[in-house]
Amino acid sequence: MELDPLLLSRIQFAFVVCFHAIFPVFTIGLASFIAVLEALSLKTGNPLWQRLSKFWIQVFAVVFGMGVVSGIVMSFQFGTNWSNFSYATANFLGPVLSYEVITAFFLEAAFLGVLLFGRDKVPQGVHLFAAIMVALGTFISSFWILAANSLMHTPDGLVLRDGLYYVVSWRDAIFNPSFGYRFLHMALASFLTASFVVAGVTAWFIMQKREMEANKKALSISLWLILILAPAQVLVGDFHGLNTLKHQPMKVAAMEGNWETGTGVPLLLFALPDQENQQNHFEIKIPKLASFILTHEWDGEVPGLNEVAPEEQPPVFIVFWAFRVMVAMGMLMVLFGLAGLWLRKRDRYLESKPFLNGLRVMSLSPFIAVLAGWIVTETGRAPWLIYEQMTHAQGLTPSLTGGMALFTLIGYVAVYAMVFSAGVFYLMSVFRGGLETANADQLDDDKEKAQRPISAANASLDGGL
DSSP states (O other), X not given: OOOOHHHHHHHHHHHHHHHHHHHHHHHXXXXXXXXXXXXXXXXXXXXXXXXXXXXXXXXXXXXXXXXXXXXXXXXXXXXXXXXXXXXXXXXXXXXXXXXXXXXXIHHHHHHHHHXXXXXXXXOHHHHHHHHXXXXXXXXXXXXXXXHHHHHHHSOOSEEEETTEEEESXXXXXXXXXXXXHHHHHHHHHHHXXXXXXXXXXXXXXXXXXXXXXXXXXXXXXXXXXXXXXXHHHHHHHHHHHHHHHHHOHHHXXXXXXXXXXXXXXXXXEEEEEETTTTEEEEEEXXXXXXXXHHHSSTTOEEOOGGGSOGXXXXXXXXXXXXXXXXXXXXXXXXXXXXXXXXXXXXXXXXXXXHHHHHHHHHTTHHHHHHHHHHHHHHHTTTTXXXXXXXXXXXXXXXXXXXXXXXXXXXXXXXXXXXXXXXXXXXXXXXXXXXXXXXXXXXXXXXXXXXXXXXXXXXXXXXXXX
């Protein structure tokens, strides 16, 4: 059987992006949470805030290290597998990725050491400033990365001449039509991810009666954030969907499983899309609801996949079900936010074991939603690498063979498996150690200083195993 380098390269890119995405989406929100804890500690003088901060800084160190390792390796494939794309977009992507390093990575690198190891070496206000700068650095990094990604979906401010894209307006290229929606959607996703992870971990600690006062505070904050952020994310997602309908109608058609352009289109709760025959099987639907959601009119027109040739349609089955997984996770988040409020008003949210156990399980929900969302976004753009301008096949490295693509795919899987295994080992040790170990073993006392961000977790290994 002949190996297809295009298919293998797409599988590799999907695997690498999905693996990497789970780390920054957590660290962006967690860095801001840590900055808030540091600010509360400085303002109130209550040592409980500092105890919480010390623990979550350890978690941040491990996850940040995993994100850096997976992110650096991820960039290699642009040159190895997608050289035509890299060459064509170099005038834009080159500067943008450089800006990300200069403005974000350097900022994080400069202040991360102070955050991890400088608590007793610098004034508390300086330590708070370091936490804020690290949080700001994560946002700046996501700004540049999402600007580059958004341009692939809604290209603007560029002109194509002799196979090369030239920037004619940096403002239009960076702030392209989908960038604002995408950036806000991901920012809220990051805050929600951190909120649910904090809620899940602290719920586990509370069920074990560990550091009750500190963990009650952390759980209370995270539940308020979930209550506010989950509905806000649904609203922003709706606006993002309307923007996608305007600029990428075939992606929305795939999300809705809508084969024929029409009015009064139903919302499909369940269906099995059949791309070969251009139809759905076993539909369960709500009449006219898709039209109302997408056009805000019960008889609004919704585009169908029949508007383009079958070879220009995205993989409908994948996009259709990934979108429903994302929406289902979002609805569950909203319900848990409301459940937390209902139990709080009855002063039962700390004693309800079903609710606390539910929070532990729901700590995975933001990651599932983010991965499903990225699958919708990236797979829904197919077959375009740059929407309606460059296909995946046109961006592929011409000299790449199927064997070479398979070799690099296996290499990525092996390396990332090792990174993930090591990271999970460290994280489980930190979680088992809890706030007790994080505060008993100072990371920056008269001990050997760690040389890598992930090494910050070593302080809790002995106490946690």
